[in-house]
Amino acid sequence: MLESSRVILAPLDGEDISDEHIQWFNDPATFLYLGTKFGQTKSTVKAYVQSIKPPNLICKIVVKPDHRYVGNIALQHFDSVHRRMELGIVVGVVDARGKGIGKQACSLIIKYAFEHLNMHKITAGTVAENISMDKAFRDLGFKVEGRLLEHWYVEGKYHDVYRYGLLGPDFKPVL
Numbered sequence: 324m325l326e327s328s329r330v331i332l333a334p335l336d337g338e339d340i341s342d343e344h345i346q347w348f349n350d351p352a353t354f355l356y357l358g359t360k361f362g363q364t365k366s367t368v369k370a371y372v373q374s375i376k377p378p379n380l381i382c383k384i385v386v387k388p389d390h391r392y393v394g395n396i397a398l399q400h401f402d403s404v405h406r407r408m409e410l411g412i413v414v415g416v417v418d419a420r421g422k423g424i425g426k427q428a429c430s431l432i433i434k435y436a437f438e439h440l441n442m443h444k445i446t447a448g449t450v451a452e453n454i455s456m457d458k459a460f461r462d463l464g465f466k467v468e469g470r471l472l473e474h475w476y477v478e479g480k481y482h483d484v485y486r487y488g489l490l491g492p493d494f495k496p497v498l
């Protein structure tokens with residue numbers, strides 16, 4: 324378990340997947356910027372969770388003090404040569420968004436990646452219009468390394484995507 328002032332990250336098990344959890348991924352406001360789209364079921368989400376093997380990891384984001392499970396966060400694409408992993412996050416509970424939870428959860432898992440997995444770099448990406456994600460990444464020290472033009476199709480048009488990278492010395496934790 325990883326813990327900061329407002330957030331606990333605990334490993335996500337296939338058995339943790341509830342109907343509410345499935346609804347997160349079938350909500351257009353949530354899947355707008357995610358790789359997955361409408362049509363998720365317990366079995367598709369469970370298969371995805373079970374496909375993530377250590378040292379890659381996927382965790383539940385649990386908010387203190389009431390221990391509400393509000394989203395998931397993952398580190399994937401572990402690269403043992405170049406010491407990189409890719410960060411992904413969803414705060415599925417709509418009323419938990421915009422309160423600093425996403426940024427703090429990212430900070431906590433990045434700290435783990437640098438201090439325990441000996442990562443050299445964390446990578447991430449999001450649609451340029453995803454203001455809260457972009458702000459969280461920049462606040463944590465990520466640099467925009469590229470803008471992929473018309474890379475993401477949502478709501479009838481193509482959107483640009485930012486690719487980000489974070490090196491250890493640039494990391495500004497929010498814990």
Ligand SMILES: CC(C)(COP(=O)(O)OP(=O)(O)OC[C@H]1O[C@@H](n2cnc3c(N)ncnc32)[C@H](O)[C@@H]1OP(=O)(O)O)[C@@H](O)C(=O)NCCC(=O)NCCS
Binds near residue numbers: 352354
């Ligand atoms: C993107 C997401 C993970 C961000 O998490 P969050 O908990 O909502 O974000 P935070 O509250 O930590 O916000 C980060 C910053 O953005 C700011 N922010 C949020 N919405 C904003 C807006 N519309 N305009 C300006 N700033 C905004 C917040 O104030 C915060 O800055 P601060 O710490 O200086 O106050 C979450 O909203 C989410 O899961 N959305 C749906 C799925 C998704 O987009 N996942 C990411 C795919 S890459």
